[in-house]
Amino acid sequence: MSRPTLPVLDHAAAAAAFVSDADRTEWHDAALWWIRQRRDTAVADVPDWEALRTHASAIKEHTLTHLASYLEQFERMARAKGLQVHWARDAAEHNAIVHRLLAEAGATRLVKSKSMLTEECQLNPYLEARGIAVVDTDLGERIVQLREEPPSHIVMPAIHLQTADVGATFHEHLGTPATLVDPVALTRAARADLRARFLAADATLTGANFAVAETGGFVVCTNEGNADLGMALAPLHIASIGIEKIIPTARDLPVFLRLLARSATGQPQTVYTSHVHGPREGQVVHIILVDNGRTAQLARPSYWRSLKCIRCGACLNTCPVYRRSGGHSYGTTVPGPIGSVLAPGFDLAAHASLPFASTLCGSCTAVCPVHVDLDAQLLAWRADVVQAGHGSSRTRQATRVATQLLQRPALARALTPVLRLALRVLPRAVTRALSGGWGRGRTVPMPAAESFHAWWRARSDHEH
């Protein structure tokens, strides 16, 4: 079952479509706000939270500035543990390696645990076109897979759906009664279906939350145990790991494990935190270390710090724009503030609207457990978008005129009475239209009868 590739979207248009359904916007916002509040409470329980964030950020910055040597150390140690290591420059190489490994093992049934990297590489359609049956086993991922939709959140892939939507989907694909909307019953139905697929799988694919250079092992965090079940049952295990997931030592792990789940969902730990430090008997484990644009991002002075991201999703949950526009409005694998910083690096023209899909309120930066300065990077991308000629010509002209005018304050102030007169005499419909987007849902404000500067000048003249 493939998912369509992500279309290039204009965020404003997609967000307007989402927000036109007031009720859906309401509960989407409420659901994510509830998660953010859980995060706030969980964070308050850790007295050294700020020190943890600072420490984690320092570890990540150190690793990223010494990435080559840590990657080589990881490869050496992993091989010494009997894990096979492959390198993929881009999505195409990654997908080809996965397919070759499956073909060599004669595997045709693959179970996957959640991996945003394989979403990024569009692995599922690639494999399905080659006769491999791919089943996503994370419940949220499974739901969106059945619906042939991309995930809308990196931690809660089906957060855009309500139980009725899930009930309808399961009725269609899993044969549950049409009236069934109880989450527990729906989860049981999904589990029963998935259990059979786990048992029949020839191979399993997981991502990794962290890969430890010192030990050559990696860690997978899930709340459902689906990654563990896949790893325990299938004779072939492929782990797709972005090269930015490397951390230096095992001692660094607890720093990130304490930050990750609290930031993501407000849990002290994920329910399952599984360490892979070698294949079990009778099993082969392959690791694919994937670049796919990461070294290019690392080379960008304004944006390299975005690679510190540990994919907790906290910036999505707190973002007032994401909460009301939904993940699909971004048209990217990773939506929200971090996605809007990462996506332009892949294709600036295609994602030119994303750095503007923010009020720059800065809450994303304030929650980020590894101190990614998201709002500053979003602002930096805006200048790059304009520089590259992807800005709108209307905005360009309006900005030019306004700047020229504001450069001559006396002239600008002399024109105010004209503007006031125009706003008074023109019909409302006309001023609304002339105000561009402002007039949609807002009244057009009227300048005051006397500006402050005019009053100040008159007062000063009077005093002298």
Added chain:
Amino acid sequence: MRDVVLFVPCFVDQFQPSAARSAVAVLERLGCRVHVAASASCCGQPPTNAGYNDDGEALLTRFEQAHVREVPGDAPVVVLSGSCAQHVRAHTTHDALRRRVQEFTAFLHDEIGLPALAALGATCPARVAVHIGCHALRGLGLAVPSERGPGSTVAPRNLVTAVLAQVHGLEVAPLTRPDECCGFGGTFALGEPELSTRMGTDRLRDMRRAKAEAVVTTDLSCALHLRAVAEANGAPLPMWHVAEVLDPARRLGRG
């Protein structure tokens, strides 16, 4: 008499000049000699936020020159907008000017002190919602944002409510989301109008749920947007700058 330079942002100059007149009145009552740079117009934030850095830098340079040439050497530049103050602080390369720039409420709190504010004798019998602009909140630290609140090692503080506590009769209505963004975001309000107005509507609903009779804010840009949303929804709500509430000559609030 201490010299103070008041910077009135372009939109306050045009759309809510009464707030700037109140700021002058408050500063003078507090014993300040107020100066205004006539050639200052805009700090350059809107073009910079839109990605037009050349235009933004040209306006910021103009702002810098105006305040260096026209006004006494080291006097604080008191900015009647957290958003503009934060922009200048973050983007100017003029170190001496950066040190001089302060947001109005923060200047009163840090430099004038609460006892002197209490002695102003301002009265505002009303239940108000406090809205601190996001740049003032997180960029200037006028309060500890909710996501940093309980777990923060920074001592919880809110300069704005501390200042407003010096106003007789004023009651602060507690909001369920104390510092949710209003949706203005400068050019965001124009680029994503549907989402922007939805955010404004949500913010206003929280304020009404708290039975607020008016909004007091550090940022009239947020207020410009919130007022326009409230009016379009057919339910106007007064929007006051902190300076207006502190001004003993203005009678705001019930009655």
